[in-house]
Amino acid sequence: MLTAIPTAFPEENVVQVSGNGKAVKNKLSMVVFSGDMDKVMAAFIIATGAAASGMEVSMFFTFWGLKAIQKKGAMTGKGLFGRMLGLMNRGGLDAIGPSRLNMGGMGRWMFKLMMKQKGVATLSELYDMAVELGVKMMPCQMSLEVMEIDPKLFQENVVPPVGVAAFLEEATESKVTLFV
Amino acid sequence: MAETKILDLKGLLCPIPVVKMARAIKEVEVGQTIEAFATDPGVMADIPAWCRSTGNELVTLEKVEKQFHFVVRRVK
Numbered sequence: 100m101l102t103a104i105p106t107a108f109p110e111e112n113v114v115q116v117s118g119n120g121k122a123v124k125n126k127l128s129m130v131v132f133s134g135d136m137d138k139v140m141a142a143f144i145i146a147t148g149a150a151a152s153g154m155e156v157s158m159f160f161t162f163w164g165l166k167a168i169q170k171k172g173a174m175t176g177k178g179l180f181g182r183m184l185g186l187m188n189r190g191g192l193d194a195i196g197p198s199r200l201n202m203g204g205m206g207r208w209m210f211k212l213m214m215k216q217k218g219v220a221t222l223s224e225l226y227d228m229a230v231e232l233g234v235k236m237m238p239c240q241m242s243l244e245v246m247e248i249d250p251k252l253f254q255e256n257v258v259p260p261v262g263v264a265a266f267l268e269e270a271t272e273s274k275v276t277l278f279v
Numbered sequence: 280m281a282e283t284k285i286l287d288l289k290g291l292l293c294p295i296p297v298v299k300m301a302r303a304i305k306e307v308e309v310g311q312t313i314e315a316f317a318t319d320p321g322v323m324a325d326i327p328a329w330c331r332s333t334g335n336e337l338v339t340l341e342k343v344e345k346q347f348h349f350v351v352r353r354v355k
Contacts, residue, residue: 148294151301152332218290228298 121272126155128273130266134163134188135198136207136222142167142279143225149275150232157273158229159266161239164279165248166190167226168236173252181247190252192222230256237261237269288317289346296322297329300351304335309353312338317347326351 115123127149131142142158150156160168169175169190176182196207214221220228229236238253240260250260270276284307288296296317303313323340326349330337338350 144294147298151294151298152329153301154332217292219292220295225294228294232298232301 123274124155124272125153126157126269126273127275127277128157128266128270129159129277129279131158131160131164131167131279132162133198133279134166134195136192136195136210137197137199138279139164139167139192139195140222140225142277143222143229145277145279146234147225147228147232150229150234154275156229156232156234157266157269158234158236159239159261159269160236161242162246163188165238165242165246166195167192168238168253168257169248170252170254175246175248175252177247184246185248188246190248192226195222226254230254237265239266282311283350284311284313286313286315288315288319288322290318292319293321293325297325300326300329301333304333304351304353307353309355312350312352314350315348317349318345320347322347322349 127146129142129146131139133139133142142164146156146158166188171191171193173190174182174185175190176185196204197210200206211221236254236257238250238257238260240262242248243250243260250257284303286299286303288299291299296315296319300313300315303315307313323342326340327337329335330351335354336352338352340347340349342348
């Protein structure tokens with residue numbers, strides 16, 4: 100019985116009950132593993148579309164995906180390797196290139212120009228829309244330890260870092276889960 | 280009441296039409312309609328899907344020359 104479950108969310112958003120007895124919500128949970136412009140773009144288009152269609156949305160950023168939630172031009176790294184990684188792997192949505200045909204930044208420039216000509220929202224615009232629509236963005240604690248990323252370098256809307264159990268809790272109560 | 284909100288979605292591509300619809304629907308009262316004009320052919324599939332997901336009523340959706348014209352009524 101749905102009514103018997105104590106819920107901290109609106110009951111109309113509950114669609115069924117999962118195996119562990121928790122309510123499954125009209126919710127999308129996404130792992131953003133990629134840090135490529137095209138893949139991150141796909142992730143944000145789905146996230147904004149879902150939020151605009153009334154779904155609750157959580158995005159878990161891990162590994163290369165952490166680049167998408169870093170402030171523009173943020174330099175990361177503490178030790179030698181960490182700094183090298185930060186230098187070669189600049190964060191921020193303007194710094195990331197497409198997964199194919201980037202050609203040292205030329206591909207990124209070309210895609211940005213083509214998308215502008217066709218009136219497609221830029222990654223930053225999509226990001227702002229996601230924030231406005233209340234999309235929850237969580238960074239992976241383990242990845243940012245490995246990559247020596249200071250959580251202060253993330254955008255203001257990003258919640259404090261979490262681990263796999265926190266993501267799985269979100270995923271378990273979601274109708275849709277995606278890995279990008 | 281019965282006033283229609285006009286929404287210009289011309290020149291905008293996925294996902295902006297649905298994001299703007301989501302924003303606009305909150306700005307009208309239940310029972311009121313939104314009349315929109317778009318140029319993205321994707322709205323022919325996306326607006327009916329968005330209406331089904333959000334529980335709003337699609338009153339009309341038609342292609343007029345190179346534009347797409349649709350009317351959505353806020354149900355809840």
